[in-house]
Amino acid sequence: MRNPLAMVAAASLLGTVALTGCAKASHDGASAGGGPTRITMWTHSAGNPGELAVYKKIIDDFNGSQDKYEVVQQNFPQGSYNDAVTAAAAARKLPCLLDMDGPIMPNWAWAGYLQPLGLPSSLTDSLLPTTVGTYQGKVYSAGYWDAALSIFARKSVLEKNGIRIPTVDRPWTRAEFDAAVGRLKDSGYRTPLDLGAADKGEWWSYAYAPMLQSAGGDELDRSTMKSARGALNGPEAVDFFTWFQQAFKKGWANSDGPVGNQNFIDDKVALSYTGVWNAKDALEKVGSDLLILPPVDFGKGPKIGGGSWQWGISAGCGKAQSEGARAYLEFSFQDKYLTDFADSQVVIPATASATAASKYFGANGELRQFAVLSQKFALARPATPGYPVVSSSFEKAAKDIMNGADVKSALDAAVQAVDSDIKSNNGYGTGN
Incomplete structure (x- = not known):
């Protein structure tokens, strides 16, 4: 698919x-x-x-x-x-x-x-x-x-490295995730984690905004839909995107590489943040060793895009x-x-x-876990007419941060772009 x-x-x-x-x-x-x-x-x-x-x-x-x-x-x-x-x-x-x-x-x-x-x-x-x-x-x-995201892993690799297999009821915390990725890098994986950063467009909002939401931030203040200020550039957002930037600086993840799941199939990465659309191929190539893991809890509970x-x-x-x-x-x-x-x-x-x-x-399907993840953790993107600008501004900021830009400055610029669009369209009916 x-x-x-x-x-x-x-x-x-x-x-x-x-x-x-x-x-x-x-x-x-x-x-x-x-x-x-x-x-x-x-x-x-x-x-x-x-x-x-x-x-x-x-x-x-x-x-x-x-x-x-x-x-x-x-x-x-x-x-x-x-x-x-x-x-x-x-x-x-x-x-x-x-x-x-x-x-x-x-x-x-x-x-x-x-x-x-x-x-x-x-x-x-x-x-x-x-x-x-x-x-x-x-x-x-x-x-x-609907579609859903997961972290693909090999059971044998996690067990060999003494890494706990997370469950829906007990996902990895950010600290556990960091420790697991660090251990996998030390075990010989040049880049142990594929975050899908070679993809573009709507993937960035769909994939990484839920991580931000899990950390306590968001693309927009959903209580009013009037501004991104505080949600996209507040302390929680700065903290999360600092982590995001460090994942690339430390060599945990690459900003390039094939779009899709091929690096995981080839065992070039140990963990792959990817979607249900890649699951059938992974099952065929990895077989019963494949694990479909829940998203990481960055502090406010696991989240995935829906x-x-x-x-x-x-x-x-x-x-x-x-x-x-x-x-x-x-x-x-x-x-x-x-x-x-x-x-x-x-x-x-x-x-x-x-x-x-x-x-x-x-109930007995090989991809049942995706249905569970969707039911428990999926969140829709902000229901605002300004969403196209929200999405493109989020993508630009996240890519700039990945490539080394100052985190707060990049987020402030995204907030400015989103808020300017809302203002120029008279608040899209929200009373701005």
Whole structure:
């Protein structure tokens, strides 16, 4: 499975995608022959045959179950998808159904792209909290699955070096983690820890902001959503990012190397901070020696990122089409489809019953630990329209710190960028 957080721009495709997609999207509505109302659906899943196969099954089943609506799917490359949506929104040619990366939803809702989802609360209440997108008290999006992070290790390596194997109920403390990594470096690993720092984009916020939250800081003051001051540059944040910088200075982790899990597979690193999308390959290569460990407790309890791709209904979708879009979405959240997504894409199902039926994440599944980690430790990113700036500012500060910048100065600069964006947009409705 590809990394669900990869959002690399594909500018060369944008013009074609936006123009052809918008033209087709404008055809939503009753068919010329008085047949079913046509509902266009956009996904970011082009190039992912496993995911597309599940969508095809759902659409075929829904279209075959009734004759009032016809859902028609169009697929976009993930890298150009957000830009295509923005262009279509400007031209008022969005489709009725569209998927979105969870943390982007508040920006799209604020910009007027989306309408409240309107699904029964009995359905949305049954989903993992991180798969439901809420903004200003209203549900705008919901997803079939989530991803989760873990630390991969080899049981034999930890036992050989006398390192305690952490559990969900008793994870490593920061002091234990430091001692373990130091011992592994002394044992012969040139860089014992892969933090995934060669990755870019949304990975940085998804991966490292939970560590910051575990230490007592955050990307934004979530009580008001008005400022990053004190959360991103307070004492807890400075302390955490000092640790983060030292991890690279001490040679515990590298800032380069292959993106993914190959260094762990090749036993070049002993510990790999990575996601469920790399778990199947690790299982195949490492076998029963693989450990899927909980995140480190940096002082305020373990945390991992949550919130992946979700579905919404565009604001410009007509009344009849909106009713059809809701009917389709309610139909699509059947457990059998959620389990199909989980087992074809190696992602965590959004409901407990679909999880129980999964070959990977059920009670006896080899990746069950990821479902447990998601349920216990996952946190959504800040639900603010300013999140794109929050994320990019966080990434810049963290990378600068990794490369040796003064910690407090880098964090202060990030706070300034975030707060300036909030102010220039009149507080995004928070009363600033």
